[in-house]
Amino acid sequence: MKQRTVGRSGLRVSRLGLGTLSWGRDTDGDEAAAQLLGFVEAGGTLVDSSPFYGGGTAQRILAELLDDVVPRADLVISSTSGVHPGGVDCSRRGLLAQLDNTLRELGTDHLDLWQVATWDPLTPVDEVAATLAYAVDSGRVRYVGARGHLGWQLATAATSRSLGGAALTATQAEYSLLARGVEEEVIPAAQHHAIGMFAAVPLAGGVLTGKYRSGVPADSRGAADATGPSVEQYLGADAGLVVDAVITAADGLGASPLAVALAWVRDRPGVASAIVGARDYAQVTGVLAAEELELPAAIASALDDVSA
Numbered sequence: 123m124k125q126r127t128v129g130r131s132g133l134r135v136s137r138l139g140l141g142t143l144s145w146g147r148d149t150d151g152d153e154a155a156a157q158l159l160g161f162v163e164a165g166g167t168l169v170d171s172s173p174f175y176g177g178g179t180a181q182r183i184l185a186e187l188l189d190d191v192v193p194r195a196d197l198v199i200s201s202t203s204g205v206h207p208g209g210v211d212c213s214r215r216g217l218l219a220q221l222d223n224t225l226r227e228l229g230t231d232h233l234d235l236w237q238v239a240t241w242d243p244l245t246p247v248d249e250v251a252a253t254l255a256y257a258v259d260s261g262r263v264r265y266v267g268a269r270g271h272l273g274w275q276l277a278t279a280a281t282s283r284s285l286g287g288a289a290l291t292a293t294q295a296e297y298s299l300l301a302r303g304v305e306e307e308v309i310p311a312a313q314h315h316a317i318g319m320f321a322a323v324p325l326a327g328g329v330l331t332g333k334y335r336s337g338v339p340a341d342s343r344g345a346a347d348a349t350g351p352s353v354e355q356y357l358g359a360d361a362g363l364v365v366d367a368v369i370t371a372a373d374g375l376g377a378s379p380l381a382v383a384l385a386w387v388r389d390r391p392g393v394a395s396a397i398v399g400a401r402d403y404a405q406v407t408g409v410l411a412a413e414e415l416e417l418p419a420a421i422a423s424a425l426d427d428v429s430a
Contacts, residue, residue, distance in 0.1 A: 123165030123413050128318035128394040131291045133235070133265050135198050137388055138413060139168035139320065140406070141399030146179025148401045154183050155191050156403040162192045164410045170294075170320070170397045172202045172239070173224055181227045194230060200292075200320075201228075202269055204239035212242030214253045221262060235292060236263035238279075240270040251282035258288040267292035267317070273307025280315040290317050292394065297321035298387050299330055299364050299429040300356045309392050318394035321387045325398065329356040330383035332369050367428045371421050381412035386425050389417065 123136045140161045145154045158169070171181050181201070188194045203220035204212040211217075221236060236257060238250060254266040266288055268279055280290045293312050295304045301323065312319050325331055365379070372379045388396040400406045417425075 123167075123410075125165075125167070126318075126394050128235075128265070128292050129290075129312075130316035131265060131289070131318070133198070133291055133318075135168040135395050136166040137395050138166060138384070138409060139170050139200075139395045139397035140166055141322070141397045142169065142171045142180040142184060143175045143399040144180075144401050145183045146176030149176075151183050151186060153402055155187050157400060157406045158184075158187050158192055160403060160406050160410065162196055164413070166410075167196065167198045168200065168320075168395050168397070169197050170200045170322075171228075173220060173227075174205060174207075181224060185228045188229060198234040199228070199230070200235040200237065200267075200294075201233055202237045202239040204242065210240055210242050210244075212238055212240070212245045212250050212253075214249055214256075217250070217253050218257070221257060225262065232261060233263045235265045235267060237267040237269045237292065237294060238271075241272070241275045247278055248282050248284040251279060251284035254290075255284060255286045255288040259286075265291040267294070269294040271295075271308070273311040276308060276317070277311045277315060280311075280317060290315065292318045292320055294320040294322050294397070296323045297390070297393070297396075298324045298326045299368065299383055299425060300326040300361050302429060313392045319392045321390070321393050321396040324384055324387040324396040325380060326356040326361075326383075329361060330365060330368055330379060332365055332379045335362075335365060335369075364425075364429045367425055371417075371425060375415070375417075375421070377415050378408060378411070380408050381415045382417065382421075382425075384409065384412040385415045385417045386422055388412075389422070 125134045126137050127134055171184055201224050203217045257263045267290055268276055276293055295308055297304050309319060368379045368382050372382045384396055398409045
């Protein structure tokens, strides 16, 4: 799998990342082990986690796989702090407490990338920035970033003097053919400040694979109470036109709709990696197959037009 540097940093990640949102919820430990091993054997390095993934169990499952299944040194582990069941807390106290708990859960002495999960209007941005800098200086993390920030919020954080030498390296947001709002402000802000973009939910909850074209399958995420609303937002009439275009392109290329949709967002300007969460190993296999697909410029442009 090809590797990319993130923003202007020297951090190298696989251009496809493995998400762990479903680990502990839809994916058990054995299935997670198969996913991780297959991903790493294909050259993948970036593994995205968070304290609240899988109802709080994803990181514990990942911890059980480190070194026993895959060497810790082979992974670029990204996690977040700032959001917990009680709400948002990006204070120095809140962020560092959650970071230390994450390190204990994972059984590692550092994160490769630590991201603030959201903007906290109650905490001064300089306090957040100083906390990120402290985490780097103390050796707890190697690089820092911000998720779920609007364009102006990302720019404000990136220019805080309290960051010192710990420049923001990455930002993460939903980005797909059915979710292009980040192109208005977030991506321009990230590119201006040389921050790499991690595209989350690049398949729009599976809608771009075409599986919902004729309705909601009973065994799909769209039919589940916990994940149904997140899928439903992508099922409008306009989405059908985009999905039809993806399927047409896939037929012409002899590829899967999944591969076409993923290749499109993976190669958008500013994107360092597209992070895909899978429920089982079969889905991971489909994602890894997309690594081989390079969209012709004419098809990429056509998809750009129909989804704009």
